[in-house]
Amino acid sequence: MISTDALIWAGVITYHPDLVKLKNLVNILEIQVDKIIVFNNGGCLDKDICKLFQGSNFEIIGCGENVGIAKALNEICRLAAQNLADYVVTFDQDSLPGDVFVNGLHDFIVTLSDSNKNVAAVGPVFVDERGSTEVLPVFQAGCWWVKKIDPLSGNHAAINASMLITSGMLLKISAWEKIGKFREDLFIDHVDTEWCLRALNREFELFVCPSVIMQHEISEEAPKRLFGRLVLKYSPIRRYYAFRNTSVLILGKYTPCGIRIYFLTTLCYRFFINLLVDKNMIRSLKAMLTGVVHGVIGKMGRR
Template identity: 25%
Template sequence: MRFFCGITIYHPSDSDIVYISELSRVFEQVIVFDNTEGCISNLNKTILDDSNVLILSNGKNDGLSFAFNEICFYFYNGLDEVRNSYVCIFDQDSRIPQLSIKNLMSVISRQKHNDVAIYAPRVAYGDSIIDCKPEVTEAEWVISSGSFLNLELFKDIGPFDENYFIDRLDYDYCYEARKQGFKVKVIESTVLRQKLGEPKALFGIEYSEHNSIRNYYMARNRVYFYLKNKEHFSFLYLRIAISSLKQLVKVIIFDSEKMKKVQYILKGSWDGMNARMGKLITEVV
């Protein structure tokens, strides 16, 4: 069993760089895909001295989907044998301690996994407390960060859809895997801590607030996903309308910069309907 790692970064902090160095001590090889514009960012000598760390960059921000594909294809095309090989992908907002990563590897190694496309840890947002369980359970979808992708099945499922740029690419990949008869599994005994927006509370209700651009991608990619898979969903436009309305109501009730975010959500929905995908280039006015 072989385990590799790929992490995407964008203007990385010192703690991000330290974490990359920690990952290099757990995985056979680590690919760092730098999405920072212009040139490779402040990846200091600590990273460059790790012999099993390779840094890739296009000098621009092509989004998470493109970066994850570059990482996966690097390993898929570069290995003599992809059977029993996994790549764990991260964005820079996620952290799993080394011991927990080793636990994930150990559990995966004991599984019968010919039809499992992804193994992932349990996810906890913020400082929430959850009880860890020893079971391995099947899931509809998991977030991409911290997931172990089965390289043998990667090309069968197809690469990440680069139209998404950010947001919903993980849901889409899991959907494609399940559509082809593969499974997505969660290793309940390991927890990944993930930041989801800006944690807020109002009237005793806790919620996560996202900026305008993230609201744009959430709205646009939701519409794109449903239209892309329209033959598999009944009441398609009703689903889109209800989901978009929920997002709008949440913003209007809870968020700051309400009008700006409403504009971005409407713009995102319109662009999704018209398949205007990729990176948002201009601000909504």
């Protein structure tokens, strides 16, 4: 366990997990946090997950049915709040943090808070090493567009961000209680983005720590570059959720103008690019169009 007076829990959301990858994650986290909560979203028996743990500082929740990422995150945060945890650090099952990952983010958020920053959450730099190495940029909202910052270039001590990814995100439970729950009717995709935009609206701040790096699979298949742009490869059902929830954010009252314009532009761009890279073009086309329609008319929840 890391040396700190703060009570830090980890939340891991699983769905048809690769047990080898999950075991690697568990082994790394067991010595870094006070307790690990695994939310079983289906595809694996609780007893199989139990076998991955060496100690007893864990709990498995969920009904083994896919209820979405947002509900899983809320249940993890609710349990942490009930047990007076100060922070929750959340992970996907395929994330691979380093040995001092949690300590690095905790020191980072404490330093920011001590400098009078009203911080809701912090996150690492993401690197996907499948194929060519891709570093995910940090997004900052401007008046009319979104600025993308390479977190590994320059001499950044802290990078102010408009959006964080929930995997690897260390959030303050006190901030979660003030900002509100993750929006469960989004189910998956942009669940983290929507919460971050509400955090900014409540005058909280979000930061990325350039010195903390995490390997993470940022799409279902290795991302590729097309026309100089990073293209994430997903199944048609994920295309549906991405296009539906992006449409919701474009129309959302908490979305800054720069992000709204950026999402609208990239939605059009990705519509055509996805048709070039997706294996089943017809299913993908139908999924994206249906997603936009459902987002506009407010048909939410699980597809």
